[in-house]
Amino acid sequence: MTERINSVALTATSATFSPTSDFSVQAEIPALSKAYVDIEGQVDAAASWVALGTINGQTNPPVARFAKCPNVRLRMYNNDGVTTVKAWSGE
Numbered sequence: 001m002t003e004r005i006n007s008v009a010l011t012a013t014s015a016t017f018s019p020t021s022d023f024s025v026q027a028e029i030p031a032l033s034k035a036y037v038d039i040e041g042q043v044d045a046a047a048s049w050v051a052l053g054t055i056n057g058q059t060n061p062p063v064a065r066f067a068k069c070p071n072v073r074l075r076m077y078n079n080d081g082v083t084t085v086k087a088w089s090g091e
Contacts, residue, residue, distance in 0.1 A: 001026065001090035004074045005037065010081050014074040019066075021091050025074065026063045027055040028086040035079040037087045041069035049073070055087075 001024075004014035027037045036056045040049045052072075053064045066072075074087050 001088035003086065003088050005076050005085060005087040007076060008079065008082055008084050010077070010079050012076045012079075012085075014087070016071050016073045017089065018070060019068055019072060019089070019091055021068055022065065023068070023072070023089055023091045024063055024065045025053075025055065025087060025089050027059070027088075028084075029055065029057040029059075029062065030083055031057045033057040033079070033083050033085070035083065035085045036077055037085065038075045038077070039064060039066060040073050040075055041066075042071045043069070045071065 039052045041052045
């Protein structure tokens with residue numbers, strides 16, 4: 001799996017990636033954290049980003065699977081600025 005986010009920042013957005021097939025996202029968010037990781041996609045570079053799914057500290061297991069999408073990015077938000085949040089993607 002490719003690490004997309006590894007941050008203590010309040011917010012972070014990964015670089016855009018283009019899965020070649022169905023893909024999974026796994027996040028490491030402590031259970032008491034209020035942070036979220038949104039999986040966002042767009043079908044064309046001119047289209048708006050839309051949320052495909054969300055993982056937070058209560059998601060069990062913290063893994064989600066998605067159909068192929070031309071453009072994908074991960075967006076972490078609502079972190080406390082101290083807690084490390086990590087997220088990976090893989091096909």
